[in-house]
Amino acid sequence: MREPVDLRRQRILAAIEASGSARVTDLASELQVSVVTVRRDVEELAREGRLRRGHGVVRSALPAQEFPARGLPGGELSPSAPPDGHAVAVVVPERHSYLYEALHGARSALEAAGRRIALHIAPHVPGAERPLVERALADGAAGLLLAPRWRTRADEEADQDWLAALDVPAVLMERRPRPGSVLHAMDSVCSDHEYGARLAVEHLVGLGHRRIVFATREDSPTARTLRSAFARIAQEHPLVEAAAWTLSAPDAGPGGPYRADTPGDLYARLRALEATAAVLHGDVDALMLVHHLADNGVRVPEDCSVVAYDDVVAGLGTTPLTAVAPPKAEVGRAAAELLLQRLDGPRGEFAPVVRRIELLPTLTVRGSTRAVTANSG
Structure with missing residues (x-):
């Protein structure tokens, strides 16, 4: 399934801002798209003043860093x-x-x-x-x-x-x-991801959703915390009738009791549970799920509500996604x-x-x- 254009361009900007510059060929390899596609994106981003073009190299439009x-x-x-x-x-x-x-x-x-x-x-x-x-x-x-x-x-x-x-x-x-x-x-500074998970659940429950599917992508500290939090909140919440938990991509790593699903499998999981809502960590998988639901005649949000967790690019989808944003x-x-x-x-x-x-x-x-x-x- 093709990645949304706005999302791909945000990823280009993130890569450039992280390192200051990058070769077009390297960007194409990282994004797994053609060089022609990257050049087209770069031209548009340069036209908007969001980056600077060179001969085969793209540079950040941000002020020069004090650490060359x-x-x-x-x-x-x-x-x-x-x-x-x-x-x-x-x-x-x-x-x-x-x-x-x-x-x-x-x-x-x-x-x-x-x-x-x-x-x-x-x-x-x-x-x-x-x-x-x-x-x-x-x-x-x-x-x-x-x-x-x-x-x-x-x-x-x-x-x-x-x-x-x-x-x-x-x-x-x-x-x-x-x-x-x-x-x-x-010493450590973290987002309170359990609080973020509760924000998502309470929002959906407040809208009348009682059957919810939760999915996380990577077996990372954030993903593990979210899975634990969603499981506990759903089990304890008096208004949640049914919930399922899963990994949302085949490369998500060892899942234990959690399955590694494609968007199609997630759609099947939603149908099997008769769920009316899904919460996905992170934004890309949430956006991909929306596209897959549309391909199967499921409208968002009319038939299924979707909440993303991260809010890096969640607002850029064809249907802007409700999202929890860690600070x-x-x-x-x-x-x-x-x-x-x-x-x-x-x-x-x-x-x-x-x-x-x-x-x-x-x-x-x-x-x-x-x-x-x-x-x-």
């Missing part, structure tokens, strides 16, 4: 200027637009404080963050903002020892270490401010009290949800 970057092996981006012991290293997974928004929030706070940023992009391989952190510390990074790619509990456990041994201030972004682990006493930029900003407190605070025998900060998501109601009618379902 150069590509390094493994997808890392690092400042070209010599380290001065004043930099903060930020480590985020590649191709993760959610955390790139958190990065922009962190950048505003760090630059306002006069801190230079060393951005490191971790590739899609287990344990990729550790060598990047070691290189950043060797370059003289004064502190760290980290979002490790913990798809499973085993991934988190593999990082425990070296993270716990860090000798510079470090704050986790959108990562909530397992209670009782050695990382439980590490992505605010998470980055709050994490940077906490790190600055650690860097500027006194160093001595009294250890600072560890802080675990949770910020509340918001719900934006758009055209994909409506009250149940006699013809729904």
Whole structure:
């Protein structure tokens, strides 16, 4: 199924803003579309003033960053200027637009404080963050903002020892270490995803929906938290009559009791449950489900209401999606401010009290949800 044009162009912008520039051929490979398609998108985005074109290269239209970057092996981006012991290293997974928004929030706070940023992009391989952190510390990074790619509990456990041994201030972004682990006493700033899940359920229940399908894409910390929250809320809510939980894509990873479904399977799951609503994490899968429902004569929201979880591109669909939005930029900003407190605070025998900060998501109601009618379902 073809990706919506607006969504593809948002992904192009996210890739450019994350690294400053990219080759057209690389964008085509990442997006799995033709070079001609990318060139057409780039021309339109350049016409709108949202990026700048070069000879085979696309550059961000944002003001030049204070940390000129150069590509390094493994997808890392690092400042070209010599380290001065004043930099903060930020480590985020590649191709993760959610955390790139958190990065922009962190950048505003760090630059306002006069801190230079060393951005490191971790590739899609287990344990990729550790060598990047070691290189950043060797370059003289004064502190760290980290979002490790913990798809499973085993991934988190593999990082425990070296993270716990860090000798510079470090704050986790959108990562909530397992209670009782050695990382439980590490500074972190997260979205309260259970609150976000409840926002979605209460919105749908308030519209009269009683049978709901929930789906998450990746076996990530956010996905695991959401699955647990949706299961508990649906089980305990007096107005939810039936619910099903699933993984929404074949590449979603090990699911245990959860199935990895295609949009067609999700449609079958909706029909089997006689559900009138679905909540999907994240936006892309929600938009794809809407298209598949339309192909099968199911109207959104007349026959089925859909809520997306993330709200990065949810509002760009042919039917703009009602969505829960974690406070992505605010998470980055709050994490940077906490790190600055650690860097500027006194160093001595009294250890600072560890802080675990949770910020509340918001719900934006758009055209994909409506009250149940006699013809729904």
